[in-house]
Amino acid sequence: MGSVVSIGVRWSGRFPGACCRIGIFMIGLLPLVAVSLSVAPDSSLVGFKPESVSAQLSAEASFDHSLNREDLPVWLKRFSAKPHHVGSPYGLQNANFALSLFKSWGFNAQIERFDVLFASPKERVLEMPGFKARLEEPAIREDATSKAPGGLPPYNCYSCDGDVTAKLVYVNYGMPKDYETLESYGVSVKGCIVIARYGGGWRGIKPKVAAEHGAVGCLIYSDPRDDGFYQGEVYPKGAYRNPNGVQRGSVADMPVYPGDPSTPGVGSVSGVKRLPLKEIPTITKIPCQPISYGDALPLLKTLRGPVAPDDWRGALPMTYHIGPGDADVHLKLSFHWDIVEARDVVAKLPGSVLPDEWVIRGNHYDGWVTGADDPLSGAVSLLEEAKGIGALAKSGWRPKRTIVYCLWDGEEPGLLGSTEWVETHADELAHKAVSYLNTDSNGRGFLGVGGSHCLDKFVNEVERSVTDPETHLTVAERALDRKLVSATADERKELRAKPEMEIAALGSGSDYSSFLQHLGIASLDMGFGGEGGGGVYHSTYDSYDWYTRFGDPSFAYGIALAETAGHTMLRLADADVLPFDFVRQGEIFSKYFQEIPKLVDTMRNETVETNREVLEGTLKATYDPTNPRVLPKIKDPVPVFDFAPVTKALDRLKAAAKAYDAASATAKPAPELDEALLATERALIGDGLPRRTWYRHMIYAPGFYTGYGVKTFPSIREAIEQRQWNEAKAEIPKVAAVLDRLISAIERAAHKGS
Ligand SMILES: [Zn+2]
Missing domain, CATH: 3.50.30.30 (Glucose Oxidase; domain 1)
Structure with a gap:
């Protein structure tokens, strides 16, 4: 489905809701507000011991050096030459071509088939x-x-x-x-x-x-x-x-x-x-x-x-x-x-130290027609990235953890290839998957990132390691500039005081859903966009000719994406300790949860007001008599909720996060520590959301009535929005229970690391 990114609120299509993801960009070129970030160049890296940092940075520099912009139009033209929807003959040709590329770069690659x-x-x-x-x-x-x-x-x-x-x-x-x-x-x-x-x-x-x-x-x-x-x-x-x-x-x-x-x-x-x-x-x-x-x-x-x-x-x-x-x-x-065949291309580079910890990366390669923008702009960037990692491996470097590159089929009809793969390998993934990084369409503009908030601090650091091809600011600075342009005065003050871009929470609309929301694998979704504009989404005119005129004609942002996603993969694969952080996670979860009592207050006030107007008949007078309107019905009153089990758990989360943060400064890398860290996002998986138990993440879900748009704390929030008061009350202790599991996992990690 989708294309890319906005800022803070995510994103993608070329206009709101038009695309698989949300949000958008009706914006043309924006004036650039230059801001200097009070962030020193990275002399330390989240998850790396001081003595490991320079080797990591030099591996990234040689990865960047190997990336070749000239590859992208060649591959894009080939993949988009004919329609390549799921089950199509040309889809198979594309799968076989991608397979041969991965193999030539030294990956153990295969095609996995599903009947869908x-x-x-x-x-x-x-x-x-x-x-x-x-x-x-x-x-x-x-x-x-x-x-x-x-x-x-x-x-x-x-x-x-x-x-x-x-x-x-x-x-x-x-x-x-x-x-x-x-x-x-x-x-x-x-x-x-x-x-x-x-x-x-x-x-x-x-x-x-x-x-x-x-x-x-x-x-x-x-x-x-x-x-x-x-x-x-x-x-x-x-x-x-x-x-x-x-x-x-x-x-x-x-x-x-x-x-x-x-x-x-x-x-x-x-x-x-x-x-x-x-x-x-x-x-x-x-x-x-x-x-x-x-x-x-x-x-x-x-x-x-x-x-x-x-x-x-x-x-x-x-x-x-x-x-x-x-x-x-x-x-x-x-x-x-x-019933047609969906073919996922899955390519692995085994880890040298921790082969049973998998760092997974994916983009779909099926399109509605020739799909040059959606999805091939992201897919060819992923291929360039895999080629760069293959080149590093040929030079003697090996990842500590296993790296898995996937090209998904059948994303457009309903995330078919990724979901069937995740459901088939659920047990193995539950034990082995460290993270999943997704991309989809990519274009000129600003980097947008959504994902699990245990990776918020880490991603911010990655964003400071990549230079924007047009402005020569870091992609973090450019994304912040873009955010400042549309911020209120108060938001601007806050952004300048703490120049970290908070990643957005993920709803749905691309292949991360099953990783994050079904299995609780820490996930990220990223892409550039916002300056291309356009309206060929999911049409026959989403073509090579369109993309090379209006999408990213120089493919500079295809390379910027390969660098950003590549650094993310290299750091996750090679960190001494998984670069998870729970201080930001705790702060952001609390911020999301504070919205819920406010929602209740707003609904209560509106209910009281509407019912008063209906009873007194005052609303009628405000209606235009030439355009008769029907009066609203009396609404049931909004009850009082006891949110304390969740708010108290969130306070304990913040305390546990601080304790882990302190312990992690001197943490001794060990497989048991990684294992404890892996358990943190998994802990947020519950028994499933009411009436849709496939979605088990208790913090992030696509809205039942929004589809792409995320609902945080979905079981409580949606029950309230839909005036299911008893259901909301029943969900409060369930959410508190998964937060308690998260806290225990963080405490275990703090203990293992000390
Ligand atoms: Zn797509």
Whole structure:
């Protein structure tokens, strides 16, 4: 899925919610505010004994020296020459080519195969009297691969089959709060087909919430305001989405579980027991089809009813109405529900001292069509990095711990390759995996990092070891500059006082999910972006020609990513003691948890206020009489919660973290110490979140109703947001229990290290 990065809040797509990850960048070039960081050049490194530092830095320097920018366009062109979705013939050719590269660099490499359920379109019809939607992306002369034979046409993977005829209703982004607005206008989607625009949250949430409200079909279009002509010239003249561009993408209910929808929780190896199609809970309940704004305009023009509120309006040349419309719209979709082969390329370089501790790295290599940006820009950077590590190994260096490079297949339909691999090897990974570092799309701009907060201090140090190719600041300084530009005065003061970039918490949208949220393996996700702009995400125009004009034409940021991820890998593989830090982790967890009592207060005040207005009838007077609105209903009162078990555990965590920090200054490296450190992130795994037990990390999860966006302390936070008061109360002691396990693991590490 996604592309990269923002700052603090993460990120990625080229516009909010458009991509697999969250966040974004509608920003063009920003003025650079030069700040000097009060950080001395690294004379010490987290996890390294003083006498090991210079050897480490010289290994990194020779790794950097071996990186060759010229490789990237050559590989990118080859990998993106033909469509390479999961199960495709060219996907296999790419896997074999990557395999041969890893082998030539000295890795023990193999292809691991899984049989996965994959839906591809059989029939797609969208029409109304006098209009038939095109549902195709025509070839463009300026783009050599834009009419690639064998490419998947625009569709949403894991939509159910369906044939419906109904009136149309516009639902803005189709997120839960949009339905509250619809309700206030007295418009129901029951029995209707909804049309939502992309953005505002993960696409799979749109058909899910529409079905919950009684809709019978779902269309998702790319409004030009979000990534089309409103943002800039459209492709091929500029980088943005043209009237025929369509965003493909998965609509499986991945906040329930990712991976092969027919094998939740277990690897899709041969002979696996599968759920029958009609029992798979993550396939949509209603048919869902993505469309271009060229196809959306005639449909939206038929809408009647209230004029859409200001923040629902896009950039199409018409008045946005909510609906319903006059026309009977016919949507008919059917799919081939095939079992196809997903092929992961897995390459290992055994550790010389601690071969049973694995430092894992991955990027997916499957794309929706030719996928030059998503995912190949990240994949070729990963290959360059592996080549650099292979060159170090050929010069006589060996990693202390085992290094594992992975190219995942089937990420786009639902993190298939990574999830099936993790589920298949769960027991071994639970014992051996030190960390997982993920990348996906990469472009020009700022480094963004998300991940486990035990690695926050470590990553900050890595970011200070890499130079930004355009500004020649460190990538840490450039990312901080970018953050300062948008910070409030208070935030600016804080940032300058403590110039560490706090890494973002991870939700979902790329291959780290199963490592972090299913097994509790400390994970990181990183990438550059923010300056390329553009709107070819998940379209046939995400191509070599597009990327080399608008993505990262010089491939300088492909090399910057190889350096940043490469230093991360080299340090994790060679540290004397695993570079985990719990002081920052404790501070950041506390900060996240403090948001929850505030959320409760806000909800309580809103509830009291709304109920008062409803009872007194004062709200009615504020409504525009020409645009009748429906009054909200009386809400149940918000109870009082006792959060003390968690807040007290967080206080004990901070104390344990300080004790480990003190002990670690003189820690004696030993396998038992690493083992104790490995247990810390694992400790945060519980029995699973309510109604979605595949997700077991009690601190980080993708939101049930956001999809990419993270919810920290998800079981408590989401229960409160959804007014499940008793469930929230029941989750408090469970969260306190995993924090206690974390504290015990940290205390064990402090003891082993002393
Ligand atoms: Zn991707």
